[in-house]
Amino acid sequence: MRLRAWDLAMERGGRRLFSRLGFEAEAGSALIVTGPNGSGKSSLLRALCGFLPLQSGGFALDGGDGERTLGEQAHYLGHADALKGALTAGENLVFWAGALGGEARRDAAGAALARVGLAHVMDFPARALSAGQKRRVALARLLVARRPLWLLDEPTTALDAAAQDAFAAIMQGFMDDGGIVVAATHAPLGLARARELRIGAAGGVA
Numbered sequence: 001m002r003l004r005a006w007d008l009a010m011e012r013g014g015r016r017l018f019s020r021l022g023f024e025a026e027a028g029s030a031l032i033v034t035g036p037n038g039s040g041k042s043s044l045l046r047a048l049c050g051f052l053p054l055q056s057g058g059f060a061l062d063g064g065d066g067e068r069t070l071g072e073q074a075h076y077l078g079h080a081d082a083l084k085g086a087l088t089a090g091e092n093l094v095f096w097a098g099a100l101g102g103e104a105r106r107d108a109a110g111a112a113l114a115r116v117g118l119a120h121v122m123d124f125p126a127r128a129l130s131a132g133q134k135r136r137v138a139l140a141r142l143l144v145a146r147r148p149l150w151l152l153d154e155p156t157t158a159l160d161a162a163a164q165d166a167f168a169a170i171m172q173g174f175m176d177d178g179g180i181v182v183a184a185t186h187a188p189l190g191l192a193r194a195r196e197l198r199i200g201a202a203g204g205v206a
């Protein structure tokens with residue numbers, strides 16, 4: 001499987017963010033999108049999901065499911081944790097598993113929480129969690145349904161050093177399994193087989 005994008009151009013608010021941007025990411029690899037504030041990293045991820053339009057160019061997941069859009073084959077994790085505060089951490093994950101095509105079961109939610117080191121908050125209301133715990137529950141969403149592409153916007157925000165290391169291991173395991181990670185970040189993610197795509201600078205990688 002391979003993610004391929006060509007000749008991408010994007011505008012927001014009447015301003016050109018980037019043009020003639022191209023890249024490829026093979027199964028088992030990561031593409032780290034870097035660039036200054038406002039350069040269009042989040043916009044690029046949202047365009048890949050189909051949430052925002054491109055002015056030109058296109059993208060494809062070669063070897064993916066031809067019946068589904070790229071957004072339907074990807075997990076998108078934005079800046080917001082997307083948790084319902086009145087539901088428990090476990091209930092949030094059961095909800096997301098159902099919405100994302102995974103198994104909407106309490107034991108699967110518990111297993112995902114355990115992988116982010118939060119088995120003990122299963123029955124806590126999400127609103128009672130700390131910022132870093134909320135982020136880790138949001139990251140556990142990646143684990144409740146299998147999708148071959150992870151589009152991650154600043155995934156390690158609010159994580160302490162140990163949680164960053166644990167999440168790096170989760171991403172590496174996903175890549176070892178053939179997954180593709182595209183992550184916008186200002187912080188190093190500690191991944192092997194990662195290439196950088198810098199925007200706000202000339203060109204792209206291919």
Ligand SMILES: Nc1ncnc2c1ncn2[C@@H]1O[C@H](COP(=O)(O)OP(=O)(O)OP(=O)(O)O)[C@@H](O)[C@H]1O
Pocket residue numbers: 012013017035036037038039040041042043044184
């Ligand atoms: N809803 C919107 N309407 C118009 N312009 C927008 C909108 N949202 C974002 N922008 C603009 O698009 C540009 C790119 O924003 P984007 O969030 O993609 O940048 P970024 O590289 O992810 O930045 P950061 O590193 O600060 O997260 C910015 O100039 C921003 O002001």
